[in-house]
């Protein structure tokens with residue numbers, strides 16, 4: 001099996017939030033061991049993977065995250081290190097983040113709504129989540145300028161009013177993200193459990209996107225949009241139990257164990273389309 005250029009590594013399902021739209025692995029799934037995670041990092045290196053997004057669950061809960069990040073970024077002197085993105089909910093204490101930040105190219109942080117009630121309905125399990133994300137954003141902008149920031153906003157039926165005003169929470173232009181990405185909520189994992197009260201119709205989603213475009217343009221922030229209709233063929237996830245998960249027209253498809261697939265022929269891996277995989281990553285985490 002040939003690996004795609006960009007891989008989403010999800011070594012942990014556990015999280016200190018319980019967002020009802022979460023599309024990650026189930027929280028109770030045991031985490032990947034340190035040894036396995038480092039072995040995967042080394043395989044990704046050897047196979048010239050160009051970029052990895054480490055997510056979960058909440059990856060900052062992994063005791064070996066800094067070591068894994070360093071391993072992913074280590075490359076022979078003649079080669080360019082891969083791009084490394086940490087997708088985090090922003091709740092980790094600063095000392096934890098400071099061990100990881102030096103290895104990162106990008107950090108992805110979430111903010112769902114300028115309206116506090118809307119935000120609390122969607123980022124459940126810890127308070128005050130929004131303030132802690134904003135504090136971390138300021139800290140990164142002030143002291144870690146070499147790390148780019150992507151802000152993500154998942155649009156559900158519950159935050160159609162406040163999603164487009166998320167940038168209003170960032171008063172000073174100095175702290176604005178490099179990219180703001182608007183996600184259409186997808187009915188995957190916990191999102192499937194809660195689709196009846198969270199899913200947003202196409203037309204309503206496009207209205208939110210149009211409003212976001214105006215606010216992004218006003219503040220000079222680059223806007224990207226994720227639509228469920230275009231996700232097929234873009235992603236190659238490696239889950240905590242080492243299962244490779246891809247997305248095709250019908251939804252998530254579990255292909256099998258990463259190491260077994262790597263050793264054999266797997267036509268199913270063709271579900272990842274090079275153009276979509278590269279396009280999705282490079283638009284979300286562009287060269288700036």
Ligand code: SF4
Nearest residue numbers: 015017019022057089
């Ligand atoms: S969406 Fe992210 S922060 Fe929320 S429960 Fe899932 S992994 Fe945790």
